[in-house]
Amino acid sequence: xxxxxxxxxxxxxxxxxxxxxxxxxxxxxxxxxxxxxxxxxxxxxxxxxxxxxxxxxxxxxxxxxxxxxxxxxxxxxxxxxxxxxxxxxxxxxxxxxxxxxxxxxxxxxxxxxxxxxxxxxxxxxxxxxxxxxxxxxxxxxxxxxxxxxxxxxxxxxxxxxxxxxxxxxxxxxxxxxxxxxxxxxxxxxxxxxxxxxxxxxxxxxxxxxxxxxxxxxxxxxxxxxxxxxxxxxxxxxxxxxxxxxxxxxxxxxxxxxxxxxxxxxxxxxxxxxxxxxxxxxxxxxxxxxxxxxxxxxxxxxxxxxxxxxxxxxxxxxxxxxxxxxxxxxxxxxxxxxxxxxxxxxxxxxxxxxxxxxxxxxxxxxxxxxxxxxxxxxxxxxxxxxxxxxxxxxxxxxxxxxxxxxxxxxxxxxxxxxxxxxxxxxxxxxxxxxxxxxxxxxxxxxxxxxxxxxxxxxxxxxxxxxxxxxxxxxxxxxxxxxxxxx
Amino acid sequence: xxxxxxxxxxxxxxxxxxxxxxxxxxxxxxxxxxxxxxxxxxxxxxxxxxxxxxxxxxxxxxxxxxxxxxxxxxxxxxxxxxxxxxxxxxxxxxx
Ligand SMILES: [Zn+2]
Numbered sequence: 234x235x236x237x238x239x240x241x242x243x244x245x246x247x248x249x250x251x252x253x254x255x256x257x258x259x260x261x262x263x264x265x266x267x268x269x270x271x272x273x274x275x276x277x278x279x280x281x282x283x284x285x286x287x288x289x290x291x292x293x294x295x296x297x298x299x300x301x302x303x304x305x306x307x308x309x310x311x312x313x314x315x316x317x318x319x320x321x322x323x324x325x326x327x328x329x330x331x332x333x334x335x336x337x338x339x340x341x342x343x344x345x346x347x348x349x350x351x352x353x354x355x356x357x358x359x360x361x362x363x364x365x366x367x368x369x370x371x372x373x374x375x376x377x378x379x380x381x382x383x384x385x386x387x388x389x390x391x392x393x394x395x396x397x398x399x400x401x402x403x404x405x406x407x408x409x410x411x412x413x414x415x416x417x418x419x420x421x422x423x424x425x426x427x428x429x430x431x432x433x434x435x436x437x438x439x440x441x442x443x444x445x446x447x448x449x450x451x452x453x454x455x456x457x458x459x460x461x462x463x464x465x466x467x468x469x470x471x472x473x474x475x476x477x478x479x480x481x482x483x484x485x486x487x488x489x490x491x492x493x494x495x496x497x498x499x500x501x502x503x504x505x506x507x508x509x510x511x512x513x514x515x516x517x518x519x520x521x522x523x524x525x526x527x528x529x530x531x532x533x534x535x536x537x538x539x540x541x542x543x544x545x546x547x548x549x550x551x552x553x554x555x556x557x558x559x560x561x562x563x564x565x566x567x568x569x570x571x572x573x574x575x576x577x578x579x580x581x582x583x584x585x586x587x588x589x590x591x592x593x594x595x596x597x598x599x600x601x602x603x604x605x606x607x608x609x610x611x612x613x614x615x616x617x618x619x620x621x622x623x624x625x626x627x628x629x630x631x632x633x634x635x636x637x638x639x640x641x642x643x644x645x646x647x648x649x650x651x652x653x654x655x656x657x658x659x660x661x662x663x664x665x666x667x668x669x670x671x672x673x674x675x676x677x678x679x680x681x682x683x684x685x686x687x688x689x690x691x692x693x694x695x696x697x698x699x700x701x702x703x704x705x706x707x708x709x710x711x712x713x714x715x716x717x718x
Numbered sequence: 719x720x721x722x723x724x725x726x727x728x729x730x731x732x733x734x735x736x737x738x739x740x741x742x743x744x745x746x747x748x749x750x751x752x753x754x755x756x757x758x759x760x761x762x763x764x765x766x767x768x769x770x771x772x773x774x775x776x777x778x779x780x781x782x783x784x785x786x787x788x789x790x791x792x793x794x795x796x797x798x799x800x801x802x803x804x805x806x807x808x809x810x811x812x813x
Pocket of ligand 1: 278279385
């Protein structure tokens with residue numbers, strides 16, 4: 234770390250915008266799906282035509298309450314919509330419908346783990362709002378193009394207190410939050426496609442000082458790594474500036490991923506003046522206890538609870554449980570394997586090893602929900618069953634697994650087709666052992682003379698002669714009996 | 719005076735309005751009269767009254783999360799002053 238940073242501590246708050254996984258938009262019946270042809274998912278409401286009226290999508294409120302309950306927020310029983318006014322071509326009405334006073338959730342916290350310690354990061358608020366359209370700038374010399382398919386897609390804005398002090402803490406908070414919204418089924422968490430976006434408020438202050446430094450807002454980060462790098466760069470830049478006797482200005486800076494630096498975004502307008510006021514088209518939302526309790530009862534098992542259950546119910550090491558519950562789809566895959574066969578530790582080993590390696594290799598990490606697993610859960614369970622029942626050895630299982638990656642056949646069918654069934658016939662193995670020992674009389678003599686580590690050599694020869702199919706414990710047993718005879 | 723030329727210029731800039739000096743002067747007089755009228759309302763004691771966000775005593779009606787609109791792109795783009803394929807075309811934006 235830069236020596237300058239020893240004198241300073243970072244003060245970091247994060248603002249996350251999560252696009253909700255609703256079927257339709259927040260105030261109209263247009264599809265909220267990603268990837269439609271330009272402007273296909275639009276109507277007079279989300280194009281801001283005069284005279285239209287917004288009608289609220291109930292699921293948006295349900296999702297916001299779901300998030301608030303999972304994060305332990307206070308849920309406002311009375312909610313108000315506000316207009317946030319500014320001009321930009323992707324904002325067709327000239328205002329965004331959002332919440333200002335009385336957001337749906339206030340307070341709450343996430344516990345993050347960094348360097349073996351647990352830290353509680355508090356949330357300021359969560360509110361609902363509509364997304365804007367998208368400008369395409371560089372297509373034509375003298376004009377910009379606008380696609381309003383995202384206009385009116387529901388967003389949750391989740392604002393943390395400025396309680397993180399390092400890039401690692403910010404990264405841990407962000408990962409935890411993404412895992413949570415994915416578990417809750419309210420957002421797919423895809424940072425590259427922009428359905429889970431993060432802006433960071435970063436400042437530094439002398440270590441131990443209580444007053445906050447000058448705050449810089451950093452935008453344009455589209456991966457976890459980018460957020461961590463941008464914050465690290467910004468902390469160092471601010472510390473260097475102060476140490477050189479310079480002064481910092483409150484501004485918005487954009488992260489340039491290619492040059493790995495933040496650059497000032499020169500704004501024409503001196504200060505934002507959004508002139509929020511209550512939206513006259515939308516009366517307040519009144520939430521009943523019954524509405525909230527129904528959502529609370531239907532909450533899925535959350536990551537922390539699932540991690541603890543994996544340790545207590547399956548006897549997994551804490552590390553395995555942490556990795557397996559880091560994604561809801563991964564946890565469900567693991568549970569499907571265990572449900573089909575049992576042997577949770579073997580299932581965990583296969584998933585933590587080969588399956589996760591393949592997920593990385595096939596770049597499935599960024600997929601919101603993995604559906605195209607390297608092998609189906611039922612087949613992985615069947616493979617583990619073949620080992621447990623002694624049909625194949627663990628070594629042969631690796632060969633079968635490789636075959637499963639390119640074949641739809643069941644592991645059992647592969648084993649039969651390729652003749653990989655484990656050789657457990659004592660007399661057949663005995664015959665091979667006799668051949669191996671007869672072929673190396675000098676080594677046998679050495680072994681009997683005390684060089685016991687030659688046992689590995691003999692086992693290897695037997696396995697080689699049987700194409701790896703001999704049952705290893707049986708080989709050992711018979712070999713010992715013969716050599717010690 | 720409740721409002722001066724500087725306030726008028728700020729509000730005009732936020733609303734993207736170009737006012738002539740004469741218009742600015744007349745706005746000062748007109749808006750000042752409106753704000754002075756508000757003084758009458760300020761005279762009321764509202765200590766125990768909850769701020770009013772909405773004058774009609776209604777709850778927000780809501781709808782089920784269903785896609786009910788089909789693509790109607792041609793008709794909607796027909797209203798645009800300029801288009802480019804299926805995009806709306808606007809004067810170039812410089813950040
Ligand atoms: Zn619409």
